[in-house]
Amino acid sequence: MKSLVIEGGNPLSGTVSISGAKNAALPACVASLLTEDPVILHSIPQLRDVSTILYTLGALGKRVVRHDANVSIAAGGSLISEANAYSVSQMRASFLVLGPLVARLGKAVVPLPGGCAIGARPVDLHLEGLRALGARVEERNGMVVVTADRLTGGTIHLPFPSVGATEQIAMAACLAEGQTVIHNAAIEPEVIDLIELLGKMGADISVTDRTIRVMGKRSLGGAEHMLIPDRMEAGTILLAGAITRGRVSVSPVRPQHLDAFLNSLRATGVELELGEMSITATGITRPTAIKLDTAPYPGFPTDLHPPLAAFLSIADGTSKITESVFERRFAYSVPLCKMGARIVQDGATISIQGIDELTGQQVDAPDIRGGAALVLAGLAARGRTVVTGLDHIDRGHANLESKLRAIGARIERREDDS
Ligand code: EPZ
Secondary structure (H helix, E strand, O other): OEEEEEEOOOOOEEEEEOOEOHHHHHHHHHHHHHEOOOEEEEOOOOOHHHHHHHHHHHHOOEEEEEEOOEEEEEEOOOOOOEOOHHHHHHOHHHHHHHHHHHHHHOEEEEEOOOOEOOEOOOOHHHHHHHHHOOOEEEEEOOEEEEEOOOOEOOEEEOOOOOHHHHHHHHHHHOOOEOEEEEEOOOOOHHHHHHHHHHHHOOOEEEEEOOEEEEEOOOOEOOEEEEOOEOHHHHHHHHHHHHHOOOEEEEEOOOHHHHHHHHHHHHHOOOEEEEOOOOEEEEOOOOOEOOEEEEOOOOOEOHHHHHHHHHHHOOOEOEEEEEOOOOOOHHHHHHHHHHOOOEEEEEOOEEEEEOOOOOEOOEEEOOOHHHHHHHHHHHHHOEOEEEEEOHHHHHHHOOOHHHHHHOOOOEEEEEEOOO
16 A cells, blocks of 8 residues: 655755646646647646546547646547546546536536545536526436537526636636626636636636626637646645744745635744745744634635644644535544544534644545645654555645655655555
8 A cells, every 4th residue: 555654753944846736727727628729738737636637638539748747738639528437536627527518519428526535515506507508407327418509608696606616617608609797706816827728718708806707709719828836735835844843935836825824824823934936934833723714715725724733733722623615624633633633523613722742653644635634744743654545645746755855854655565
């Protein structure tokens, strides 16, 4: 079984180069379905999820050429309207191909994505959005079949600013006839990055506050685009410096994309220095406990809740985190308690009573961000921590152990057959 073996207790020190954002890369790759012309993306992270989406696009008829952190996605013959069941089962974001396919072909057949470790994660808002654009949507034996002669612009009021639903509807609307308005849209930096790419492809799309307006076109062209840095990776690496009482810098990163997270980190007593495209965190002997709620952007990002919880498990006092986005985001608390953390869950709120020191254990990652939390805990814990469940971690963090080792972590990947 693959594992990360960590000897805790070393203060980390140095600068880590941040990869392109996974959650910007995935929708950006899917946007290539909207055009016959080549879409060239730079700063593509070396992640399993990116390989999965590129495999999906290849199976739909795209010609994908990848070289290091750059990818070109061009036409490779006629597009196919049915997505590969395997890739959607592997990764929920593959479901985003639905809107662009029906916008281009008038038909799309995509398996319903399952839930996962962090929640049921339904797609009702995606489907209602496509219906508002005039599509006929049926569910048959676990498949979603969407048809439309031509999508027509509509007005959508999202009850929750869903990132995926916003991206799905915005991409489909680019080829719909007439104007589409999406109210209460998600405005995460990754969504704004997709909107920038769509604009480069010739889409008539704009966002004001939480309202996205699109005037549909007959077709879009190709584009070249540099993805934004991964703010979740940046936040996680900064926490690695803080939890080991070291001094760590991350670059490139846009500090304004992490405002809420940085405010929470500062409230624990961690010293922060912000540059134009860099952030430096200096850890302290004992962080102060804090209270926070996760929320859609610009609120505290749910993806940094588990890594922050690991840091707060050694704080002075009792912290509280209320999770408002995913109902099962708390899976990390079980393995973290095995390492000595004192975490009690009460509905959507957890209380973390800080302890002096965590103890190294064998623990299993429940999901991407929970896995990152366990790695952080292992970096600070007394003794050895063995983290399994690397399939999760590898989906969201490119070369995590080599980036941490380069700043002083005693961490290595084992590929034991056991
Ligand atoms: C995106 O997931 C991200 N994934 C997630 O990152 C991130 O945690 C999440 O947004 C919130 O910021 C990608 O961008 C690939 P949502 P998504 O639609 O689009 C409910 C990671 O670790 N909902 O904003 O699935 C849903 O159940 C991943 O990188 C509906 O009820 O998130 C959830 O409770 C994890 N119906 C809430 O909305 C719908 O049709 C937020 O989901 C859609 C969503």
